Amino acid sequence: MNKVEKISKLVGKYFTAAIIFWVVFNYFLPKTSEWVVPNVSYLLGIIFFGMGLTLKLQDFERIAKKPFPVIAGTFAHYLIMPTIAWILCLIFQLKGATAAGVILVGSCPSGTSSSVMAYLAGGDVALDVSIETLSTLLAPIALPGLLLLFAGKYVDIPTFSLFLSTVKIVLVPILLGLLVHHLFKNRIEWVTRFLPLVSQLAILLIIGAVISANHADLMTTQTLLVIPVVMLHNLSGYGLGYVFSKLIRLRTPQRKAITFEVGMQDSSLGATLAMKYFVPAAAIPSTVFSIWHNISGSVLAVNWKNKTVNEKTKVIREDTKSIVD
Numbered sequence: 574m575n576k577v578e579k580i581s582k583l584v585g586k587y588f589t590a591a592i593i594f595w596v597v598f599n600y601f602l603p604k605t606s607e608w609v610v611p612n613v614s615y616l617l618g619i620i621f622f623g624m625g626l627t628l629k630l631q632d633f634e635r636i637a638k639k640p641f642p643v644i645a646g647t648f649a650h651y652l653i654m655p656t657i658a659w660i661l662c663l664i665f666q667l668k669g670a671t672a673a674g675v676i677l678v679g680s681c682p683s684g685t686s687s688s689v690m691a692y693l694a695g696g697d698v699a700l701d702v703s704i705e706t707l708s709t710l711l712a713p714i715a716l717p718g719l720l721l722l723f724a725g726k727y728v729d730i731p732t733f734s735l736f737l738s739t740v741k742i743v744l745v746p747i748l749l750g751l752l753v754h755h756l757f758k759n760r761i762e763w764v765t766r767f768l769p770l771v772s773q774l775a776i777l778l779i780i781g782a783v784i785s786a787n788h789a790d791l792m793t794t795q796t797l798l799v800i801p802v803v804m805l806h807n808l809s810g811y812g813l814g815y816v817f818s819k820l821i822r823l824r825t826p827q828r829k830a831i832t833f834e835v836g837m838q839d840s841s842l843g844a845t846l847a848m849k850y851f852v853p854a855a856a857i858p859s860t861v862f863s864i865w866h867n868i869s870g871s872v873l874a875v876n877w878k879n880k881t882v883n884e885k886t887k888v889i890r891e892d893t894k895s896i897v898d
Contacts, residue, residue: 584773588686589867591773592780596864599781603788606781613782613845614738616775618746620841621709623768624685625750626761628706636703642823646704646831649817651715653835654679657809659723661802671795672727673720674855675802677843678862680719682708682743684837685772686867693874696829704834709747712842713739731850738849743842776841776863783844783860786853796857803861807869810836829877837866 584591599606609616636643658679662672683705691701708715717735724730753761790796814835818828843859 580770584770588773589864589871591777592864592867595777595781596784596860599784600788600791603785606778606785609778609782610786610848613779613848614742616779617742617841617845620685620746620772620775621743622746622750623765623772624709625747625752626754626768627765628747628751628754630755632703632706635699636707642700642827642831643703643707645821645823646700646818646834647707647711649814649831650683650704650708650835651680651711651719653813653817654806654810654838655719655723657806657813661806662727665798665802667795667798667802669727670852670855671799671858673724673851674843674847674858675799675806676724676727677716677720677847677851677855678803678838678840678859679806680716680723681839681843681859682712682715683834684839684866686870687833687837690833690837690870690874691830693871694829694833694877695826696833696877697824697826698830700827701830701834704831708834709743709839712743712839716846728851728855735846735850738846739842742845779841779844780860780863783848783853783856786848787857790854791857796854799858799861800865803858803865804869807836807838807862807866811869811873832873833870837870838862840866 655676656679658676661667662675667675685705688698688701688705690696692698713736716739717730717732720735721730721732784791787796811832815828815832817835818831823831838859840859840863843862844856847853847856847859
């Protein structure tokens with residue numbers, strides 16, 4: 574068991590490097606992940622089942638007791654990210670499946686790695702997890718609706734099919750996981766130790782499948798244009814998320830949580846739905862987002878953590894100086 578936890582922590586520590594390596598590896602050996610392509614929805618279901626196993630009824634009680642920050646953060650997420658995606662598509666004149674892919678990842682719920690970034694940054698992790706949970710539970714309605722609103726002019730949106738798929742891929746596994754946790758409680762605690770590693774491996778496999786399916790189109794001008802679009806999308810999400818949380822006068826730890834919850838997307842869900850309902854090229858923005866938001870999130874979290882440490886050190890020095898004087 575300890576070995577599994579150590580491996581999980583090691584993979585988590587170098588997860589961004591692992592993603593970059595896996596992308597490069599699959600680019601030069603695309604047949605490696607061909608077998609994954611028809612199975613990406615099952616992998617995502619495993620991730621969400623694991624998420625359900627980690628949830629408790631207390632998580633929903635926490636939302637009920639202090640709903641305003643959770644509802645506000647979820648609202649900000651679904652308002653800011655799809656809107657920015659649509660604006661960037663207009664500015665960069667993206668078309669067809671590429672534009673739909675950018676808007677798709679912008680319409681996804683919050684990314685699971687946001688809670689890790691909030692923890693590292695000294696943010697309100699409970700708030701982060703609550704927003705992540707609520708945004709994920711709302712995904713079956715929010716995601717097809719936002720796609721229809723913003724991406725309808727680029728591609729045909731199979732709204733009802735997207736709704737059903739999101740229910741099957743997201744909602745059903747989460748509810749099953751929650752039910753199993755409720756029924757067996759402490760008896761399944763040992764299983765949760767495996768979940769971070771399982772989720773990380775599943776995400777890597779999904780990314781490999783996207784690279785394999787899009788190998789021939791990865792170096793086109795339209796595809797390369799996705800990189801700056803995704804970077805701007807993510808960074809704008811951080812910035813506007815922080816401004817929004819400041820405007821509604823939340824405390825600093827809560828601002829950090831909402832910043833990550835707004836700016837980080839469940840790109841694995843985006844890639845899976847893109848592969849299922851659109852052409853493979855629509856999954857590229859989600860894959861690029863998966864790589865980039867782990868890099869940017871880590872940098873922001875470390876900077877915030879260092880700033881907090883420096884501020885505490887400064888206060889201690891000033892207090893010590895006043896005592897000496």
